[in-house]
Amino acid sequence: EDQVTQSPEALRLQEGESSSLNCSYTVSGLRGLFWYRQDPGKGPEFLFTLYSAGEEKEKERLKATLTKKESFLHITAPKPEDSATYLCAAGGYQKVTFGTGTKLQVIP
Amino acid sequence: DGGITQSPKYLFRKEGQNVTLSCEQNLNHDAMYWYRQDPGQGLRLIYYSQIVNDFQKGDIAEGYSVSREKKESFPLTVTSAQKNPTAFYLCASSITTGNTIYFGEGSWLTVV
Numbered sequence: 001e002d003q004v005t006q007s008p009e010a011l012r013l014q015e016g017e018s019s020s021l022n023c024s025y026t027v028s029g030l031r032g033l034f035w036y037r038q039d040p041g042k043g044p045e046f047l048f049t050l051y052s053a054g055e056e057k058e059k060e061r062l063k064a065t066l067t068k069k070e071s072f073l074h075i076t077a078p079k080p081e082d083s084a085t086y087l088c089a090a091g092g093y094q095k096v097t098f099g100t101g102t103k104l105q106v107i108p
Numbered sequence: 109d110g111g112i113t114q115s116p117k118y119l120f121r122k123e124g125q126n127v128t129l130s131c132e133q134n135l136n137h138d139a140m141y142w143y144r145q146d147p148g149q150g151l152r153l154i155y156y157s158q159i160v161n162d163f164q165k166g167d168i169a170e171g172y173s174v175s176r177e178k179k180e181s182f183p184l185t186v187t188s189a190q191k192n193p194t195a196f197y198l199c200a201s202s203i204t205t206g207n208t209i210y211f212g213e214g215s216w217l218t219v220v
C-alpha cells in the first residue's frame with residue numbers, strides 16, 4: 001500500500017532560522033513527488049513536482065530535493081509570511097497519496 | 109484565468125437533506141477528484157474520475173455520489189446517508205491520474 005509520512009508535524013522557527021521538512025514515501029511506480037503550501041481555510045497551492053532521485057527545484061526561499069525514499073523541503077531564512085501547512089504527496093500509477101502535512105510557524 | 113472553481117464557498121445543511129457541491133475546471137484536464145479535509149487531518153479521497161462518464165470510489169465514498177457528464181464538471185452530492193458530513197471539501201484536477209494535482213479554493217459544509 002502506498003504511504004507518505006511527513007515530519008515533524010509542527011515546526012516553530014524564528015525569522016531567519018533555516019530548517020528542513022521531511023517527506024518519506026513508499027509508492028509503487030513513482031510518477032512524481034509533489035509539494036504544496038496550504039493556508040488556513042484555503043485549497044493547497046502547488047509548489048513543486050520532482051520526478052527522479054537527485055532532482056532539485058527552487059522557488060524564492062524554498063528548495064525541494066528528492067532521493068529514492070525521501071524528499072526534503074528546505075526553507076532558507078524564512079519570513080513570517082512563510083507560515084503555513086506544507087503538504088507532500090506521491091503520485092503512483094493510478095493515484096496520488098498525501099501526507100498529513102507539517103504546520104510551520106515563523107515568528108518575527 | 110485558468111483554474112478550478114468551487115461553489116458555494118460556505119453551505120449549511122439540515123440533517124436529512126442532500127446537498128450538491130459544484131466543481132468546474134477550465135484547464136482541459138482529464139482527471140478530477142474530490143477530497144475531504146477535517147481539522148488537523150490529512151486529505152482523504154472521496155471519488156475520482158479519469159475520464160468523462162467514468163468515476164471510481166476513493167477511500168471514503170460511503171454517503172457520497174458524483175457524476176461526470178462533461179469534462180469540465182464534477183459535482184459532488186453529499187447525501188443524508190453520510191453520518192458526519194461537516195468538513196472542508198476540496199475539488200482538484202490533473203492532466204491524468206498520478207500527475208500534478210491542482211486544487212480549487214474549497215467548500216465548507218456545515219450540518220445544522
